Amino acid sequence: MTVAVCPGSFDPVTLGHVDIVERARTMFDEVVVAIAANAAKRSLLDVGTRRALLADAVAAVPGVRVDVVPGLLADFCRDVGAVAVVKGLRGGADFDAEHPMALMNRHLTGVETVFVVGAPHLAHIASSMVKDVARHGGDIADLVPAGVAPAVLTALAASGPHPSSGGAS
Numbered sequence: 347m348t349v350a351v352c353p354g355s356f357d358p359v360t361l362g363h364v365d366i367v368e369r370a371r372t373m374f375d376e377v378v379v380a381i382a383a384n385a386a387k388r389s390l391l392d393v394g395t396r397r398a399l400l401a402d403a404v405a406a407v408p409g410v411r412v413d414v415v416p417g418l419l420a421d422f423c424r425d426v427g428a429v430a431v432v433k434g435l436r437g438g439a440d441f442d443a444e445h446p447m448a449l450m451n452r453h454l455t456g457v458e459t460v461f462v463v464g465a466p467h468l469a470h471i472a473s474s475m476v477k478d479v480a481r482h483g484g485d486i487a488d489l490v491p492a493g494v495a496p497a498v499l500t501a502l503a504a505s506g507p508h509p510s511s512g513g514a515s
């Protein structure tokens with residue numbers, strides 16, 4: 347049985363992520379969707395919320411489970427017996443960001459990375475943009491799985507004004 351890990355921050359999960367998980371599942375017997383910490387990003391949603399939203403989003407895809415990476419992704423892949431990390435590419439910028447991570451993960455434990463080109467009609471969807479659209483009152487319902495938009499709006503309301511929104515200096 348082949349296992350692959352689809353890692354990400356999933357802050358929040360988008361329709362683009364689900365597309366990549368479904369594509370990964372066509373190549374591997376089991377796919378572990380793994381929530382990991384990205385040192386370069388500050389999360390809007392807590393890990394529990396991200397996990398619950400992800401679990402709902404992939405519930406209809408057999409052979410997929412959701413987990414949390416406690417440390418290094420490469421260690422996690424070894425621990426779950428994964429033969430590959432699967433990452434989606436929307437374009438060249440994604441490859442530029444992913445390439446050094448793939449090399450580092452292989453350096454650490456030998457795990458390979460498989461890149462999957464996502465569906466073109468989802469190529470404009472990124473979690474960061476989804477949050478930005480929502481923050482400024484735009485509709486994100488058709489960019490994310492059911493239930494995600496209300497969770498994002500709730501978290502944004504609780505997080506207070508964004509530093510970029512101006513106000514007294």
Ligand code: PNS
Nearest residue numbers: 353354355382383384417418419447450
């Ligand atoms: O969705 P993202 O933010 O592009 O995913 C990046 C992520 C979380 C997969 C990456 O930052 C990661 O693997 N974090 C776990 C810690 C780790 O292994 N760091 C070394 C990466 S080479």
